[in-house]
Amino acid sequence: MSNLTYTRSDFQSDQEVRWCPGCGDYTVLASVQSFMTQMGVPRENIVVVSGIGCAARFPYYMNTYGFHTIHGRAPTIATGLATSRPDLSVWVVTGDGDALSIGGNHLIHALRRNVNIKILLFNNQIYGLTKGQYSPTSEVGKRTKSTPFGSIDFPFNPVSLAIGSEASFVARTLDMDRNHTQYVLGEAVNHTGSAFIEIYQNCNVFNDKAFIALTGRAERAVNRINLQEGKPVVFGGSGESCVVMEDGEARIKPTSSVDPDQILVHDPSRENPSVAFSISRLSHTPHGPTPLGVFRNISRPTYGSEMQQQIVDAQNRGPADLDALFGSAGTWEVT
């Protein structure tokens, strides 16, 4: 695999990219294309599957195999593809409406089964393609075309949802931070099984600056909680804040107020998901200190490999053929 030498242009299709100027999707597209040049997988073995929404146009811009499918259903199509073709690298590109509203059922089941697919959830907390309705991740009170008096829907925290769905890999990154995105993609690809990556993505037309707390020059130093495996969870410009586990939940404390041994050391490989879940609850919406990075990364057999193994095991028990099948319920001969 290492003799594959790609440049970003090898992953760019001949289609004109038609997102709104300034959309965060451009940055993610460039990050993914750059990342795939180094991924070590032949281009023809990569498939990008999407549903419906702005982000779902993604496959058209990738010079890989691609399938733009139905609203919410991309995980199902990807499941069939990945389980019938374990040799492929299958990616799902989805949005907050696609994955969490109409497709919520498929998302949780794909994660629970640990199908070997990489799910990139572009969360812009708004419906963009249908021009500005609130989404399942929009904050309560949000005024949109469909909620002129403010949304009364309580939003999902996508990372909490994924962890609760038995996902084996859960991460969060930001469209603007290409290095962090590439780091998270690398971790996801090294993980065998479902990988869920929430990408905060700015919709500059319908929901601009939704993530300003994490992207603004002044705010980001204070609010980004960078999760790093094996390291104490401290954040703030000079590490003045930290995370501790207290009364069964993750809490933010001034670093100076706690014994250094009390600071939570991040370990995404914990089998029990409760600490990862607690960390995800530090922010319900990204308006204050918010964790980024890999929340959970555990090893579990994938659905596709188990499906394949059952076939191999059955075939190892002896040969089978169609004639034997036709005769298996007992036959009689008429002469």
Place this chain on the structure above:
Amino acid sequence: MTSPTAHAEAGVSDPSPNGDITPLRQVTVRFAGDSGDGMQLAGNRFADTSAAFGNDLFTLPDFPAEIRAPAGTLPGVSSFQIQIADWDISTSGDRPDCMVAMNPAALKTNLMDLRQGGTLIVNSEAFDERGLAKAGYEDSPLMDGSLNQYDLIEIPMNTITKEAVADKVSGRSVLRSRNFVALGFLAWLFQRPLEPIITWTESKFAKLPMVVAANLAALRAGYNFGITTETSRSIFQVKPASLPPGVYTSITGNTALAWGLIAASYCAKLPLYYGSYPITPASDILHELARHKRLGVRTFQAEDEIAAIGAVIGASFGGSLAVTGSSGPGISLKSEAISLALTAELPLVVVNVQRAGPSTGMPTKPEQTDLLFSLFGRHGESPLPVLACATPSDVVETTIEAARIALKYMTPVILLSDNHIANGSEPWRVPDAADLPDISVPFASAPNGAGGRFLPYLRDFNTFSRPWAIPGTKGLEHRIGGLEKENISGDISYNPDNHQLMTDSRAWKVANIANDIPPVEVHGELDANLLVLGWGSSKGTMGAACRNLNREGYKIAYAHLRYLNPLPANLGDVLHSYEKVLIPELNTGQLRYVVRANFLKDAFGLNKVTGTPFYIGEIRDRILEVLES
């Protein structure tokens, strides 16, 4: 027992008793009892031993949707009907000639079907005060003379069972073997060999030797009850049928569908991927396929109907023979995804085992009410091929044919079955795998455009289908999807003329399949005034009614459709060459609608939606009515 009525399927019967043996050409038997009484088991064993004996047969189970309704009540009654014959039959029979009623509820819900003068066998000990009350009888029908018109045989099955199994099992298990007493008695009455039943029982309950012993003791006790107490009664003899030579197996429609899919994957040289969500009456296809991993079958029980078809669309994109199966309500949920497969032009077989609807309807009862839904139940202009199975023994071939069309024409195909076919069984002549047709298609392997470009919508000149280029093929990376595609290049296109062209191309591709399927065959008296036209599971009954009438001298032609879209190329000419057309179907006139719309040919209908298959007599009466009109 007198001769079967003229309504029965068959030719000439010789009903005259010959000593104490009554030879019959065919006989219909129904086992009816509580759903816990093991009637399906008894019926299936009776079918097996009859098949082993060499009869042709056709079975039809009928069971409640409830897993276990309260014991002894009317909703809890389960039944199994079988027709056995010494010739090639095509239905499970109209009115039973012989019926077993294990309790008053079974009697009450089934008696109206028993032929006048038919043989009625009851478990007399179930007709106690409690049993009668549960079934709503004020007086025992065994005592009040209401059964005088039948040949009533009362068997104290509880006592016989208890005595037979006393030294083998105890407590509540004792009466569980009652169905074997009934089966044993029927085996005597019809002179069936016991060996196939014994062999099956020993194998089925191999891990429970006490159960084997109890059931076989009960079986022999029932048989001996016939020998010792009914010596004056005539026994019935149905001789072996003269079926075409070959090796036969007894097969239900659902098993045949599963085997047909495995056979299609063999014929296509592609791995089979079956995605499904449990639903009555299609689940047995999933169960059967899940057993055959040794043959490389991948089954996926999805989280819902949409996921089931989504997964198989993904598997199709990846190069599998991809199939999803469900029943009406589930197919509704798949509708959007079928349109995606249709516009993405990916091969797919969508199995619909029809049941009585709308909504949950009557899930265990048959109907042919999804024809128009299959033809039109999608958004946008979205024609696709539709095929319908006719009988359990027709299913394997029709399934392979559905797969052939899907693969050759890169299109989803709807394959219709129904509850009657799915759970009914009949002998199927087993083909040699080597004799099955080759339905394989090549994957695209090299660029088809200038400059090494791959053009996913450059159509084949003959079939109009687009190339199937599967991921993993270097140089053919391309994108497909639900957005309208530009002809040839496959780029997204909103061009008005292109959308017209692509819509026309998809329609033409499907319409052109009419040139790749056999013409409709007309049977019977070809120069008749009346053509009886059917589709799906009414084939057997319709054919039997028409053959009987032809034999009696009535001029009738009849034809049956496997292909519902596109229709056979000669169908219009055939229809217009008859003054009258009669279409019997288990719906309110769906094929009639199609015939009128396509050919401006009016037709008479015979329509019912009672959750029961047609009786031969019903079709016969309607034919006579139409002939006289």
